[in-house]
Structures are given as C-alpha cells and as structure tokens.
Amino acid sequence: xxxxxxxxxxxxxxxxxxxxxxxxxxxxxxxxxxxxxxxxxxxxxxxxxxxxxxxxxxxxxxxxxxxxxxxxxxxxxxxxxxxxxxxxxxxxxxxxxxxxxxxxxxxxxxxxxxxxxxxxxxxxxxxxxxxxxxxxxxxxxxxxxxxxxxxxxxxxxxxxxxxxxxxxxxxxxxxxxxxxxxxxxxxxxxxxxxxxxxxxxxxxxxxxxxxxxxxxxxxxxxxxxxxxxxxxxxxxxxxxxxxxxxxxxxxxxxxxxxxxxxxxxxxxxxxxxxxxxxxxxxxxxxxxxxxxxxxxxxxxxxxxxxxxxxxxxxxxxxxxxxxxxxxxxxxxxxxxxxxxxxxxxxxxxxxxxxxxxxxxxxxxxxxxxxxxxxxxxxxxxxxxxxxxxxxxxxxxxxxxxxxxxxxxxxxxxxxxxxxxxxxxxxxxxxxxxxxxxxxxxxxxxxxxxxxxxxxxxxxxxxxxxxxxxxxxxxxxxxxxxxxxxxxxxxxxxxxxxxxxxxxxxxxxxxxxxxxxxxxxxxxxxxxxxxxxxx
Amino acid sequence: xxxxxxxxxxxxxxxxxxxxxxxxxxxxxxxxxxxxxxxxxxxxxxxxxxxxxxxxxxxxxxxxxxxxxxxxxxxxxxxxxxxxxxxxxxxxxxxxxxxxxxxxxxxxxxxxxxxxxxxxxxxxxxxxxxxxxxxxxxxxxxxxxxxxxxxxxxxxxxxxxxxxxxxxxxxxxxxxxxxxxxxxxxxxxxxxxxxxxxxxxxxxxxxxxxxxxxxxxxxxxxxxxxxxxxxxxxxxxx
Numbered sequence: 001x002x003x004x005x006x007x008x009x010x011x012x013x014x015x016x017x018x019x020x021x022x023x024x025x026x027x028x029x030x031x032x033x034x035x036x037x038x039x040x041x042x043x044x045x046x047x048x049x050x051x052x053x054x055x056x057x058x059x060x061x062x063x064x065x066x067x068x069x070x071x072x073x074x075x076x077x078x079x080x081x082x083x084x085x086x087x088x089x090x091x092x093x094x095x096x097x098x099x100x101x102x103x104x105x106x107x108x109x110x111x112x113x114x115x116x117x118x119x120x121x122x123x124x125x126x127x128x129x130x131x132x133x134x135x136x137x138x139x140x141x142x143x144x145x146x147x148x149x150x151x152x153x154x155x156x157x158x159x160x161x162x163x164x165x166x167x168x169x170x171x172x173x174x175x176x177x178x179x180x181x182x183x184x185x186x187x188x189x190x191x192x193x194x195x196x197x198x199x200x201x202x203x204x205x206x207x208x209x210x211x212x213x214x215x216x217x218x219x220x221x222x223x224x225x226x227x228x229x230x231x232x233x234x235x236x237x238x239x240x241x242x243x244x245x246x247x248x249x250x251x252x253x254x255x256x257x258x259x260x261x262x263x264x265x266x267x268x269x270x271x272x273x274x275x276x277x278x279x280x281x282x283x284x285x286x287x288x289x290x291x292x293x294x295x296x297x298x299x300x301x302x303x304x305x306x307x308x309x310x311x312x313x314x315x316x317x318x319x320x321x322x323x324x325x326x327x328x329x330x331x332x333x334x335x336x337x338x339x340x341x342x343x344x345x346x347x348x349x350x351x352x353x354x355x356x357x358x359x360x361x362x363x364x365x366x367x368x369x370x371x372x373x374x375x376x377x378x379x380x381x382x383x384x385x386x387x388x389x390x391x392x393x394x395x396x397x398x399x400x401x402x403x404x405x406x407x408x409x410x411x412x413x414x415x416x417x418x419x420x421x422x423x424x425x426x427x428x429x430x431x432x433x434x435x436x437x438x439x440x441x442x443x444x445x446x447x448x449x450x451x452x453x454x455x456x457x458x459x460x461x462x463x464x465x466x467x468x469x470x471x472x473x474x475x476x477x478x479x480x481x482x483x484x485x486x487x488x489x490x491x492x493x494x495x496x497x498x499x500x501x502x503x504x505x506x507x508x509x510x511x512x513x514x515x516x517x518x519x520x521x522x523x524x525x526x527x528x529x530x531x532x533x534x
Numbered sequence: 535x536x537x538x539x540x541x542x543x544x545x546x547x548x549x550x551x552x553x554x555x556x557x558x559x560x561x562x563x564x565x566x567x568x569x570x571x572x573x574x575x576x577x578x579x580x581x582x583x584x585x586x587x588x589x590x591x592x593x594x595x596x597x598x599x600x601x602x603x604x605x606x607x608x609x610x611x612x613x614x615x616x617x618x619x620x621x622x623x624x625x626x627x628x629x630x631x632x633x634x635x636x637x638x639x640x641x642x643x644x645x646x647x648x649x650x651x652x653x654x655x656x657x658x659x660x661x662x663x664x665x666x667x668x669x670x671x672x673x674x675x676x677x678x679x680x681x682x683x684x685x686x687x688x689x690x691x692x693x694x695x696x697x698x699x700x701x702x703x704x705x706x707x708x709x710x711x712x713x714x715x716x717x718x719x720x721x722x723x724x725x726x727x728x729x730x731x732x733x734x735x736x737x738x739x740x741x742x743x744x745x746x747x748x749x750x751x752x753x754x755x756x757x758x759x760x761x762x763x764x765x766x767x768x769x770x771x772x
Contacts, residue, residue, distance in 0.1 A: 286659065291640065296637070311622065389584050391604045
C-alpha cells in the first residue's frame with residue numbers, strides 16, 4: 001500500500017514535469033499533450049526503426065548459420081548498454097539526491113520502501129530503453145528464423161524481464177558509487193561532465209563504427225561466436241531465447257535473482273546513511289579578497305554562467321552542440337582528403353555542388369542542439385522570488401540568459417565557420433552566409449528557448465536534472481529548429497537544380513533573422529509580462 | 535514609509551487580501567499577525583513588487599510600487615520565510631551579487647559584509663557553497679544580504695523561524711538600530727510574545743481583511759497580545 005503511494009508520487013512528479021501540471025503554468029491542453037506524445041513516439045520510432053534495419057541485416061545470416069544464440073547475446077548486450085548508460089546518472093540523482101529524501105525518511109515508511117519506489121521508476125526507464133533495442137531485435141529474428149511460441153515467450157522473459165532487472169541492479173550500484181565519489185570530490189560538476197563525455201565518446205565511436213562491425217559480423221560471425229561462447233551467462237541467454245531452453249532460462253533467472261538480492265541488501269542497508277550523508281569535502285576557509293564591483297547586467301550574466309558551470313546535466317543536455325562543433329571541425333580537417341573523392345564517386349557526384357550547403361546546414365544543425373536558454377527559467381525554481389524582488393527588470397533577466405547562450409554557443413560556431421571557409425574556400429557571398437547563418441541559428445535557438453520556457457516553465461522540480469531533461473521547452477526548441485532546417489533540404493530536393501546553393505543559404509538566413517526579430521518582439525512585450533506573472 | 539491603500543489581491547475566485555489599508559511611518563517596527571493563509575505573505579509579496587495586485591495602491595517612500603517597481607525595490611529589502619537562495623553560489627558570491635545589483639560601492643560593501651558576517655558568526659563559512667548551508671545559516675545570509683544596501687524599508691516574512699537564540703537576539707537589535715536611523719520594518723510573525731515585545735505597532739488580519747491595527751497599547755490594552763488575538767479571531771468567526 002505504502003509502496004504504491006510512494007511509486008505514485010514518483011510517477012506524479014514525472015507526469016507533472018511532462019504535462020506541466022505545476023503551480024507555474026496552466027495545465028497543458030489535451031492537444032498539447034497529444035502533440036508532445038506524438039513527438040516522443042516519433043523519436044522513439046525513429047531509433048527503433050534504425051535498430052530494426054541493423055538487426056534485419058544480421059538476422060538472416062545468423063539464422064542461416066544457426067548462430068541464433070550469438071544473435072540474441074549481441075542484442076542483449078546492445079540493449080543492456082543503452083539501458084545502463086541511459087539510466088546510470090538518473091540512478092544517482094533519483095536514488096540519492098532527491099530533495100524529498102528527508103521528508104520521506106521522516107515518515108513511518110521503511111527506507112527500503114523509499115528505495116524500492118525509486119528503483120521501480122528506474123525500472124520503467126530501463127524498460128523504455130530496452131524496448132528500443134529488444135523489440136526490433138525480436139521482430140527481425142522471428143521474421144528471418146520463423147515464429148515459435150516457446151522461443152518467443154522465453155526471449156520475451158529474457159529480454160523484457162531479466163535483462164532490465166540486471167541493468168537496474170548494476171545502474172543502481174554504479175549510481176551509488178558515483179554518488180560516493182562525487183561527495184568526496186570538490187569540483188563535482190567537472191567530474192560529472194568529464195565522465196559523461198567519456199561515456200559519450202565511447203557511444204559515438206560505437207555508433208560511427210557500427211556499420212563496419214555489422215557488415216563484418218554478417219559476413220563472418222565466428223570471431224564473435226568464439227568470444228561470446230566463453231561467457232556462460234551470455235550462452236544461457238542465447239539458448240533460452242532461440243530454443244526456448246528452460247534450463248538455461250532457469251539458470252539465468254537464478255543468476256539475476258542472486259545479483260538483485262545481493263545488490264538490494266547492500267543498497268538497502270546503506271540507503272539512509274548514503275542519502276542523508278553530507279559532503280565530506282574539506283571546508284574552504286574564507287579569506288577576504290578585493291572584488292570587482294560590476295553593473296547589474298554584468299552581475300546577472302555572471303550569475304547565469306555560474307549556474308551553468310555548476311550543473312553538469314545543464315552543460316551536457318543543453319550544450320552538446322557546442323561540444324560537438326569543434327570536434328566536427330577537426331573531423332572535417334582530418335577527413336578533407338577522403339571526403340571529396342567520396343563525393344565524386346558514381347551515385348554521389350550530384351552532391352558535389354551541394355557539399356558546401358549541406359555542410360553549412362550540418363553546422364546549423366549543431367547550433368540547434370545548443371539549447372542553453374530553454375531550461376534557464378525553469379532552473380530558477382524556488383529561487384525565482386529573488387529576481388522578482390530585486391531591482392532588475394524582466395528584460396534584464398531575459399537578456400542575461402540570452403547573453404549566456406550567445407557567449408557559450410557563438411565562439412565555437414564561429415571557429416567552425418572560419419575553418420569551413422579556410423578549407424572549402426567558397427565564393428564571397430557564400431562565405432558571408434557561412435559566417436552569419438550558424439550565428440543566426442544560435443541566436444534563434446536562444447530566443448526560441450526563452451520563448452518556449454516562458455510558455456512552458458517547470459519551477460517545481462525535485463532536482464535540476466529533472467528541469468533540464470524532462471522540460472517540454474528543451475524538446476520543442478530543439479525539434480522546432482531542426483524542423484526549420486528541413487526547409488532548405490526540401491528546397492534542395494524539389495528546386496535544387498533551379499536555385500543556386502548560395503540563394504538557398506541566403507534565403508534561410510533572411511528567414512531565421514526575421515523569426516529572431518519576431519521572437520525578440522514577443523519577449524520584450526508579452527514575454528516580460530509572463531515572467532512577472534510566474 | 536509604507537502606505538498600503540485599499541489593497542485587494544485575488545487568486546481565482548478567492549480574495550487573499552481584501553481592501554487592506556495600512557500606513558507604516560519611518561522609525562516604526564510594524565508586526566503583522568494572522569492565522570495561516572490569512573493573507574500575510576501575499577501582502578508582503580505585493581509590497582515587495584513580487585506579486586501584481588488587482589486593486590489599491592502601495593507606496594514605498596512615496597514611490598508607487600506598480601508604476602515604478604524598480605525605484606521602489608531599490609529602497610526595500612524583502613526576506614521570505616523560506617530563504618531559497620542560489621545553491622550554485624558561495625555565500626560571498628551571493629552577497630557580492632546582491633551588492634552589484636544594488637550598486638553598493640566596493641569599499642562600502644567590504645566593510646558591511648565584514649561587520650554583518652562577523653555579527654552573525656558566518657564569516658568563516660562565506661567561501662562555502664550555499665548548498666552546504668543549514669536552514670539557519672541560509673537565514674543569516676539572507677539577513678546580511680537584506681541589510682547590505684541599507685534599505686529604508688525591510689519586509690520580512692517570519693524572520694525568527696530557524697534562527698538560533700543568539701542570532702534572533704542580534705536580529706532584534708538590528709531591527710531597532712535600523713528604525714532608530716529612520717528606517718521602517720514590516721514583518722509577519724506567529725510568535726506573539728516576540729511581536730508584543732518588539733513592535734511599535736501591530737495589525738491583525740483574518741481571511742484577507744484587517745481586523746484591527748494600531749499601537750501595541752491600543753490593540754492589546756492591559757491584556758496580552760495572545761489573548762487579544764484569540765478573542766478577535768473568535769469574535770470574527772461568530
């Protein structure tokens with residue numbers, strides 16, 4: 001009963017952040033919720049389809065060579081990787097850093113029930129990630145190898161019951177370890193960013209090499225079969241999925257139960273101590289120093305930048321475009337010699353005249369992934385009273401947020417533009433577009449982020465990650481900018497042979513600037529009123 | 535210093551504050567008493583320029599809060615009941631931020647921070663992030679930030695909650711000093727003994743309407759403030 005109530009609270013918190021049912025905004029209309037659901041389904045479907053095509057490539061050869069065991073082991077490893085990476089930081093935040101831990105622990109509730117309710121939510125997250133990989137994997141396999149009920153039930157039990165539980169157990173224990181480490185590190189923000197970037201680097205390397213690996217695997221699966229054959233649990237997993245081997249299924253279930261039990265006992269016993277522990281970082285002694293007195297505008301900007309730097313989830317979720325832009329530029333320099341011949345190959349030749357425009361749109365796409373302003377109003381949270389009671393205007397506050405966005409996003413984008421011009425040496429009008437268009441896109445995402453966050457603020461979050469990750473403003477800003485960038489693609493497809501690339505780029509630049517002007521007008525009129533009324 | 539005239543504020547259909555009129559003169563410590571949900575915080579937030587209101591007028595040092603919010607905010611300090619400050623800043627960074635916003639000179643702010651932080655015994659913790667502060671320490675930091683720009687009017691919502699006895703005593707002294715220099719203080723409290731000893735004037739509010747106000751003697755006479763408050767509450771229920 002109590003567990004049900006606790007789980008309901010967790011779900012309500014998730015629901016309120018998704019549907020906007022909080023004090024700061026009117027409840028979303030059914031149409032808005034439906035729109036958001038469609039957007040989420042689209043994203044989910046897109047990734048699921050991509051993985052389906054991958055598994056479809058593999059299922060035939062693996063089935064023909066009677067290597068179903070290896071196929072399912074590979075699918076399970078991929079699903080596990082996505083679940084684990086996707087939930088490890090949430091595990092840290094949800095289990096040990098929720099602001100209602102003290103409140104719940106003061107109630108006549110067993111600490112284990114609090115922990116279990118949070119782990120159940122993590123399990124739901126794991127299942128969603130799992131569905132993206134395991135669903136397409138099963139579909140592709142049964143299409144290639146034929147359907148059998150026993151095999152289907154066993155593979156369902158393995159991939160949708162046991163595997164998410166294994167991931168839950170391991171992400172919980174790693175969340176615990178991350179919490180312990182971060183409590184002892186002075187610069188937690190930096191550590192989390194570095195760790196997350198390391199995860200991302202591994203992820204991007206895996207994604208970029210996926211095609212090669214899959215092609216090699218489809219051609220010759222024996223090296224993988226040898227590698228996996230040496231790991232007993234993976235073999236049991238494969239056997240259970242392919243042949244409905246109940247003995248293997250039982251062994252795997254026992255192993256999962258033992259792992260869960262072991263980790264549960266360890267986490268449950270230490271939960272109160274860990275969740276209530278104060279940071280053991282040595283206290284910094286205050287030494288009076290001379291300070292610069294700055295203008296209110298500068299002070300507001302400094303405050304925004306300090307907030308940004310102090311929140312790893314803010315950096316990682318909102319500034320990925322900025323992190324990726326210089327990497328893309330360096331990649332462009334390294335791959336320049338191999339990129340051009342590739343484009344001249346038969347079938348790709350028609351793309352050569354469009355190459356500068358496509359690369360420019362790629363740059364703009366990266367700008368659209370920098371959504372620093374989109375959660376910035378939500379992040380004020382319960383401290384919003386300060387900005388409202390201090391002698392600063394809403395315009396000053398919004399301007400400081402926009403300036404932060406520009407300061408973070410513009411320099412890397414401009415560096416990329418300069419590298420772009422130096423490498424491809426486009427015509428002068430196109431070079432002007434290369435300099436201005438990504439910068440205009442940065443300005444557009446900044447303004448759109450403020451616009452969206454004023455319309456969909458979430459000030460009642462439990463931890464900052466929730467405000468950054470589940471806010472509707474972030475998703476809408478990102479997808480709306482990407483949608484805008486689809487326009488020139490459509491122009492290329494339908495009128496590419498009639499309109500020169502430079503005209504398409506210039507047209508997009510004018511459109512983006514016009515939209516920026518409209519957004520700014522809204523922000524300094526109705527936007528200011530909305531901010532006052534928050 | 536603070537003139538509230540026919541203030542009305544509604545939330546949906548509910549009148550949180552209903553035709554409230556109060557005048558607070560320079561040098562006065564004015565207590566604001568009422569049960570939970572009576573409209574005290576709404577009134578204080580309206581005075582601080584945080585909440586827009588439906589009718590009436592609020593003037594601070596002659597400045598209309600609705601017409602000139604920035605000018606009005608420059609001469610006041612507002613301290614809420616739960617000091618949710620910026621957890622991503624250290625104590626000293628927060629104080630410097632507030633000083634920058636109010637344009638407090640470099641040398642003046644250094645002296646004030648030193649004096650106030652020493653008084654509240656918070657100096658050693660100023661380099662710590664606010665996220666590491668206890669509720670009482672945050673309360674103290676909020677007090678220091680409130681006094682930093684030497685406002686004319688200080689609005690406080692339950693200022694004694696969470697303060698240790700020494701800090702509470704210091705706060706009372708600071709309130710007296712502030713009013714002796716010609717400033718004014720308007721604060722809400724549920725601690726009637728504190729209000730009785732500290733305030734020059736008091737106002738009692740119920741369901742958004744003013745029940746009574748005046749000097750402490752006018753309101754309570756020979757009885758205790760607690761007796762008067764309970765009696766007034768009951769008589770207005772009847």
